[in-house]
Amino acid sequence: MLRSVVMTLALSLAPGPAAVAHEWREVFSPDGTITQLYLPKQVDTAPSGLAALAADVTPLQQTGPSSQRFDLVFVGDGYTASQQSLFVSHATAKWNEVSAVEPFKKYKAYFNVWLVHVISASSGVDNDPTRGISRSTAMDMGFWCGGTERLLCVSQSKALGFAANAPAVDQVMALANSTKYGGAGYTSGGLATASGGNAQSGQVAIHEFGHSIGRLADEYFTAGRTYTGGEPTWINASKLTSAQMTAARTKWYAYIGRPTPDGGVIGTFQGANQYANGIYRPSDNSLMRSLGKPFNLVGLDAMDAAIAAKIVITAAPPDAPSWTDGSRDPAYAGGLRDR
Known part of the structure; x- marks a missing residue:
């Protein structure tokens, strides 16, 4: 009898499963609408800290010393060694999209843009084009993050670790080797994701820059x-x-x-x-x-x-808007x- 009581008491005092941490994440639709979902917090299994992970860096645009410039860094995931020219093409297209929007257009000549050539073992990212597909990539990018198809997540510490190879970092854009529409924004680290091969997904990054650069609230x-x-x-x-x-x-x-x-x-x-x-x-x-x-x-x-x-x-920006x-x-x- 005493043994039964002790066992019952022990079970009642045993800790239950830990509550799952959640966070609000922005979800972007192809029609331009934006919503938020309360999703389980993304688990980042990469080592903490921002020590640089080995990768080569090339400038897409270098206009001056980083102490006098805004440094935007592109990192790519799901690009194999033979696909680095594709990464350059995707990053160039995204920079052209960003720099066509004010006030980036006004200050284009005052940005340094760096490309970090991250080599993945597999081409493409997880859950693309359909859920359940797994690929071996350097930064663990994938769709269906938190059960949401268009939410494109990345290992934050890996993305920021690779970005740290650049001479300076003010903002990071992680590109997935994909034509599927999607993206995500992170509340820390100045990090946004987008599909490298999708013509619409650059708008996701520009919206996120509104948060991380301009400290703007959502207006939806x-x-x-x-x-x-x-x-x-x-x-x-x-x-x-x-x-x-x-x-x-x-x-x-x-x-x-x-x-x-x-x-x-x-x-x-x-x-x-x-x-x-x-x-x-x-x-x-x-x-x-x-x-x-x-x-x-x-x-x-x-x-x-x-x-x-x-x-x-150092000179008046050309074509300064009204x-x-x-x-x-x-x-x-x-x-x-x-x-």
């Missing part, structure tokens, strides 16, 4: 969710209406009523940062809400300030640069 939302917290720290999300902003001379009040590249004028539009109510965004439908759109005027200013803070301009005409509010612009 989920129906039925209401924001009840304090005033957000995001530059492009606020609880305040246009009238309240103007009265307090805060957030993007200086831009209200001005035309914006994504259409219409800057104001306060209901819905942002995944909440449909109780929070506002500056414009109806910018790149932070839908892929394929430009940044809105507020986002442009934030991105411009972040890039300008990193580089040293939003740099000095008409933005000095206090607001200064606040962006101080973030």
Whole structure:
């Protein structure tokens, strides 16, 4: 009897299975819409730290010393030794896509772009074109991450470890040797993924650069969710209406009523940062809400300030767009640069 009681007590005190950690991950659809799913946290089995993993590096574009430039690094997965020319082609196409979008276009001459030639044993990545396909690649890239087909994940520590071969790193874009549409953004390390051979997937990386470079909030939302917290720290999300902003001379009040590249004028539009109510965004439908759109005027200013803070301009950038005409509010612009 005593033995039975002891066994019962021991079983009741035994630790149960550990709770599975989850995280919010952005999911991108081919029609440009963006949503978030609460998925099991990706397990990264690579060694921690950012020690460089051996790989050769070549410049795609080198315009000056890294101390005066923004350094973008491409790493590729699923490219064999004989496919490095394909990696160069894919990276070149993605850089051309990124640098056609403002403010990257304005500052193109102030970017260094590095290619890290990562050699994989197999061509292609996991779960491409269908779920269940496994390949031996250097950075463990694959679709169906967290059970979501278009979510393209990578070993973060391996991607950043290979990127560390570049002379300097401000942002990393990991390309999969695939024509399947997909991508992902990571909240740390300045890392985004995209399909190297898909013409649309570069927009995923540009959206993610809005987060990692410009510190911009998402401007899409989920129906039925209401924001009840304090005033957000995001530059492009606020609880305040246009009238309240103007009265307090805060957030993007200086831009209200001005035309914006994504259409219409800057104001306060209901819905942002995944909440449909109780929070506002500056414009109806910018790149932070839908892929394929430009940044809105507020986002442009934030991105411009972040890039300008990193580089040293030795000559006036050619064809500077109209939003740099000095008409933005000095206090607001200064606040962006101080973030």
